[in-house]
Amino acid sequence: MTAPDPTAAPPTNPSPAAPEAETGRDRVRIFDTTLRDGEQSPGASMNLGEKLEIARALAGLGVDVIEAGFPIASVGDFEAVRAIAAEVAGSTVCGLARCNDRDIDRAWEAVQFAQKPRIHVFLATSPIHREHKLRMSREQVVERAVAGVRRAVALCKDVEFSPEDAARTEPEFLREVIRAVIDAGATTVNIPDTVGYLMPGQYAAMIADLIANVPNIGRAVVSTHCHDDLGLAVANSLAGVQAGARQVECTINGIGERAGNAALEEVVMALRTRHDYFGVDTTIKTERLYPVSRMLSSITGLAVQRNKAIVGRNAFAHESGIHQDGMLKNRSTYEIMRPEDVGVPQTDLVLGKHSGRHALRDRVVEMGYTLSDEQVEVVFNDFKALADKKKEIYDEDLAVLIEKHLGDAVPASWQLLSLHTTAGTSVLPTATVSIKRPDGEIVQDAAIGDGPVDAIFKAVERVTGVHANLHEFVVRSVSQGKDAQGEVTLELEVESGEASFRGRAASTDIIEASALAYLNAVNAISARKDRTDVREVVGRPGAGL
DSSP states (O other): OOOTTTTTTSOOOOTTTTOOOSSSSSSSSEEEEETTTGGTTTTTTOHHHHHHHHHHHHHHHHHHEEEEOGGGGGGGHHHHHHEEEEOSSSEEEEEESSSSSHHEEEEEHHHHSSSSSSEEEEOOOOOIIIIIIOOOOOHHHHHHHHHHHHHHHHHHHOOOEEEGGGGGGGHHHHHHHHHHHHTTTTEEEEETTSOOOOHHHHHHHHHHHHHOOOOOOGGGGGEEBBOTTTTOHHHHHHHHHHTTOOEEBBGGGOOOOOOTBBOOOHHHHHHHHHHHHOBBEEEEEGGGHHHHHHHHHHHOOOOOTTTTTSSSTTTTTOSHHHHHHHHHHHHHHHHGSEEEEGTOOOSOBBBBBTTHHHHHHHHHHTTTTOOOOHEEEEEHHHHHHHTTTSOOOHHHHHHHHHHHTTOOOOOOEEEEEEEEEESSSSOOOOEEEEEEEEEEEEEEEEEEOOOOOHHHHHHHHHHHHHOOEEEEEEEEEEETTTTOEEEEEEEEEETSSSEEEEEEESSSSSHHHHHHHHHHHHHHHHHHHTTTOOOTTTTTTOOOO
C-alpha cells in the first residue's frame, strides 16, 4: 500500500468500535503514556510529587487515558500509580502489566480505586522476540496472551492488550492473536510499532488489514503506539487514524525510549488543524498544551528543541522580512494555527519584588500547578528572595521555584551553608564548602580541581564520604536576560554501577547551582540506602511497547 494521498477525502470507514455515541461525533481517544513510556527516557525519572503534578495536568488537559506507570517495576512505580489512581478524576487511570498473574494482580492492586481503572497487558508477538526473548512458539504466545487477558478481565472490565513489536509480526499471526484476545475480553487492542520501523503507508495498511480481516474487531477500540526511531511516530499515528484506529498512544513532548514516542501535541493539533482531512475530534483542551509541555520540560530537565512543532520556542516566531511583512498584513499567510490555540502566551506575565501573593497565586494556577496554602507561602518567600537578585521573574523562573516544593522532594540530609571558590587563568582552582551533616554537625573542607565546579564536587565528596562518578552535567538558562537563573542538571552513578541518581538546582550563580545540584544527588544516594524504593535503579524492569 502506498502512502495516503494528501488530497484525498476524509476517511469514511472508521473502526467499528469508534466511540461516536459518547460525543455524537467521531472521536479519537488520547492515551498518554508520559508517566510510563515517557519516564523510561534516560534522565526523565520523576518522584511521586512530580508524577502527581503531571497527572493532574494531564487530566486538566483532557486526556482520555493516563498510563500512570508499570506497577511491578518498583515500589516507587507502584506507589505512584496507586496515588494517581486515588486522586486523579476524569481520566481513565491505567497500569501496565506483562502477561503473567503477578504483574496483573499488582497492576490491579495499584489502579483498583481509580474512578475509571484500566489494566494494560502486553506480550511480544514478532518472530525475533518469540525466538530470542520469549523462546516461545506461536501456540504458546497465543495461550499466554489469552490467559493474561482473562486474568485481567476477571479483575477489571476495561482491559487493553498490546502485541509488542506488532509491526514486525507476520500479518496472519497478528490477526490470530488479536482475534483471540478480543474473544478473551480485551476492550482495546493496541498495535505498537515498537522500534519505529514502518513507513506511514505500511502502518496504515496494517491497521486497515486488522479492521477488515479480524471478524470480532468491532468489539474493541483499535489503538496506535508508534516510536520515533526514524522520525515517523506522529506520521504513523496519523496514518493509523486515517485507516480507522480510534485511540492514539503518545507522550508530552514526544519523550520516551530511545528517540521517543509520538508527540501528543503534534498529533492533537494535526487532527484539529486538518479536521477537514481527518474528520475526527479529540477532547483535548489545546490551550493547555504549551503550559503542560513547559511543566514537563522543567520537571525532567529535558529541554524542548527551539524549532519543535507546536511547543518549541520558535514555533510561532518569524524573523524573515518577507514572513514578517506577510504576518503584518494577514497572520494566515505564514501561520496555520494561532499561538493562543495551544496556550503560547503573547507575553509572559513578568513578576517583580513588588508583586504580591495574589498575583503569584494566580500565575501558579495559570501555569497548571496545584499548591496548598503552605506551599504557596514557601514559594512566595523563595520568590521574594529571587526578586532581590534579579529584576524580573519570568514563568520559567517561577516553575523552578514551584518544583522545589511539589511534596516529594529528596530529604535535605546534607545542607550547603556556604561556598567559596577561586579560579582564573593563573591560579589553582579551589573550593571551600561549609555543610551541615544529617546529625546537625557543621563540617568545613576544601579541595582543588580542574576548575571551580570540579573542585566543589571533590570538596562535597570529601565531606559526605559519598563517592560517585559524574555521568552527565548540563547547564541551561532558565529564562532570558544576563541575570537569568542558571539551572544545572546532573547525574551521578555510584561506583558499583548499580544505580544512577539525578540532581537539579537553579540559581543566578551557576557555581552555586552546581554545588546544590550535586548535593541534591548526594542526598538521593543517602536516602536510597534507607529505603527500598528503587525507581532510579538503572536496568529496572521496563516495557518496550
